[in-house]
Amino acid sequence: MSPACSVDDLPVTDTDVLIVGAGPTGLMAALVLNRRGVPAVVIDRKSGPTRESRALAVQARTMEVYDQLGLADTVLAKANAALRIQVGGSPRGIGPNLSRLQHGYTRFPGIQIFEQSRNEELLVGALTADGGYIRWRHRLLDLQDRTSAPDGRVEALLEGPDGALLRVRARWCIGADGASSAVRRELNLPFEGRTDDATFWVADVRDVRGVPDEAVNIRPGKRTFVAVFPLGPGGHIRLLGLAATDTITQDEALATVEAEFGLELGAVEWFSTYRVHHRVSAKFRVGSIFLAGDAAHVHSPVGGQGMNTGLQDAHNLAMLLADVAQHRVDARALDRYERERRPVALTLVNVTDRAFTIIGRRGPSAALIRNGIGVLAFGAFPVLTRTPLGARLAGYIGQYRIRYRYTRGGTPLPEWARDPVVGLRMPPTADNQAAFGAMTWQLHTYGAGTTARPEVPEWIDGPRDFGADPRGRLRTDRLYLVRPDHFVAASIPLRDNTVDPAQLSAALTAHRIAYG
Structure with a gap:
């Protein structure tokens, strides 16, 4: 910027909500706000929607949200259904039949395997069809909340794809910009938790033999364990595995799977390694700025809860902001977002953290524990599925059993x-x-x-x-x-x-x- 030009001279866009991040969370917030008639500006550093599959599972509660938006039939037509969870390679298929356990409790029982890239494509299509617009290749440079001043706004300085600077003034801002959130950094909020010591790998593979159809398959082994997610017919799967060492190549990872579990693998479409983080932001709201999705919480991908939790953060928050913008609820109701959604994230992170304490360890003793749990599951699942507890657990997996508390604990309920x-x-x-x-x-x-x-x-x-x-x-x-x-x-x-x-x-x- 030349010395003769100040920030105040830059072009300004005024809106009700600035959404930083156009992944599933940010896109869901934008679509709900658009449907409610609330103006929003969406920005993202990327050049377009995510191309990698990344997150996979769409749970029952998210399907209910998609149904409200008129998108559920599209997901059902394009997704691959996982109706049960199978432990081990036995054709008897031990493990809970989620579809049966969830039947009658939701109109969308089971898990729909519908990759993150396809969720983003779906939401971008719906948003643009409604007249919405995404500013791709726009980077957040500065964010200030001045809403405490008379007529004050949240003010953001952005850099566009050609290096040009522009300002956005909004009533509120939603940080939906992922685990490395620039919005969270601008707020100087601690991202509390830990990073797991183990290395995990993920691969999308075609023409795999020896895996069940319509099931999420968990296989504990002597040196590792893998989770198998069905991406489509003909043995098209996602493999998620524990690496035997801190570094592992694609060939080493897949050779271990073939040797230990007897799977025949075809062409590999994508392979990556990563560490699992279990972290929750110290706050989900600071003044007129909110965090949602991975910007607010990250955890293990096992269980298929992460993308769903972010989508539901966005749905909750966008409905609330629309109610306040349209003078249907008092602005003091904005406190409810953090009060409702942060406990959901904390519970999810604690559960997945405990699970990884067991499954995310290397060595013979850890393998014995994992295999012992598999043996217990063989006997427990048939009994569990015949009890109310089985249906309750299935409800938590499907995320339609989430409960919000409207009154303070320790006080008599009205x-x-x-x-x-x-x-x-x-x-x-x-x-x-x-x-x-x-x-x-x-x-x-x-x-x-x-x-x-x-x-x-x-x-x-x-x-x-x-x-x-x-x-x-x-x-x-x-x-x-x-x-x-x-x-x-x-x-x-x-x-x-x-x-x-x-x-x-x-x-x-x-x-x-x-x-x-």
């Missing part, structure tokens, strides 16, 4: 929060899932019949009755307040089909619903 479904996403029954396409707060009843509309803001839809829940999860004597992200915000008692006004008022106040 009546509107005592129903077990409060804090969970609304379970599917009848055609209630189709209603979420409206992306607004809603009032539902289930078998209550005609209920008079209570005194609520006009933009809250309902009440709508969907008939009695055949599984008994939803009560006939309750009016349910449901958020735009599908989560049950409150269960209000009905007396003679009339809403309890005191409990409704308390729930609306707790959720910072704005009147007027």
